[in-house]
Amino acid sequence: MxxxxxxxxxxxxxxxxxxxxxxxxxxxxxxxxxxxxxxxxxxxxxxxxxxxxxxxxxxxxxxxxxxxxxxxxxxxQKIGTYKGVTRYKFMPKDIYNTDESRFATVQTPGKVVSSLGKKKVGATTSQERGELTTIACTINAAGNALQPFYIFKRVRWNNASLNGTPVGLIGTAIKTAWMDTEVLSNQNLPFLITNSRCSQDKPVLLLLDNHVSHVSLKTIVLAKNSGVVLLTLPSHTSHRLRPLDRTVFGTMKIFFNGALDDCMRSNPDRSIYTYDTEALYACAFVKAMTL
Known part of the structure; x- marks a missing residue:
């Protein structure tokens, strides 16, 4: 049978x-x-x-x-290779990835330890609805990282926004606190060009997602004249392919939430505003970038 x-x-x-x-x-x-x-x-x-x-x-x-x-x-099954790697002979230190993520002044409280049988257990947050700040980070395949670039939600720039941050860190103020073409082509990309010391004789490869702010004509012309080879990732794949999303931003937000929790425990009677978070951002950035 x-x-x-x-x-x-x-x-x-x-x-x-x-x-x-x-x-x-x-x-x-x-x-x-x-x-x-x-x-x-x-x-x-x-x-x-x-x-x-x-x-x-x-x-x-x-x-x-x-x-x-x-x-x-x-x-x-025929997996292709990006021809620019063999054409320019990029080394790991010449392959960069730039991406941005948003951080809020209201943290997500971690787990709270309490005695057995207690009914009400809670944690304190800074505000009910906080302010958002965009942080653009840049790393390379060799494990090095450039200083982060801050985008604050303001109309006018104030130098007090960078109090407590490392030397050399720069930022800007935008009403929406989002990355746009002007910020990338006028400030963020020139910052990368200056610190990577790239040129047309010694180009670098920059990995970006397909967001509209990353593929403007002004950005492409500046990158071409400065020795930056732009490579955009396919749509709907950046959450799997971007190194910063896979390895840095998640850990950085965990450290930042922990720093906000410690700050709230030390100062339970006051709220945390944007001017108070710059040093916390820098501390979380250093911990997240440690190999």
Whole structure:
């Protein structure tokens, strides 16, 4: 007497029963087997049946089957290399990534330790709704980091905004506190060019996302004349490909929240404003950039 598994492998089971068994296996295993995907993809590639019919016959999701076929195609297996790496012969110290993230003056409180059986346990925050500040960071593949660039939510710039920060740090004031084309081309990119000491004879590679503020004509012309090769990441992939998102910003926000918690415990009777956070940003930045 043959089992269901033997009948499926030998293609002796009726199509409708195969669908029922496949649905049961999918609900229990939560994922189609590689053998089922391989056999379904083989039938589609041989042009014997369509993707929809193969998904029904083998009990696999149609979207999963389609992605499996695309991933196993010869065109997808030929992984290309960015030609600029071999053309310019970039070293790790010449490959930079610039990105920005927003920080608020209202922290997310961490876990609170209390005695057993206590009903009400809470933590203090600075304000109900705080102010946002954008911090643009730049790192390279060698593990080095440039000074962060601050974008404060203000109309006019005040030098007191950088009190308690390291020497050489710069910033600007914008009404929206977002990175825009003027800030990138007039301040942030020239700051990178000055500190990386790049030129047309010694270019550097700068990785950016596809945001509209990063691909303006003024930025491209400045980068080309200064020896900065711009490479933008594909849409909807930056959260996986950007080194700063993957390794720095999450850790930096944890350290910044911890610094705000310590500040609130030391000063429980006052709120924290933007002028009080510059030194906390710098401290969190140094800890997050430590290898």
């Amino acid at each position: 043959t089992s269901f598994k033997d009948e499926i492998e030998n293609d002796k089971m009726p199509a409708k029963l195969r669908v029922l068994v496949g649905n049961w296996q999918r609900k229990t295993d939560r994922a189609p087997s590689n053998d089922m995907l391989r056999r379904a993809a083989k039938d589609v590639k041989d042009n014997s049946i369509s993707e929809r019919q193969a998904a029904l016959n083998y009990g696999v999701p149609r979207t999963t089957l389609k992605r499996y076929i695309l991933a196993s195609s010869p065109e997808k």
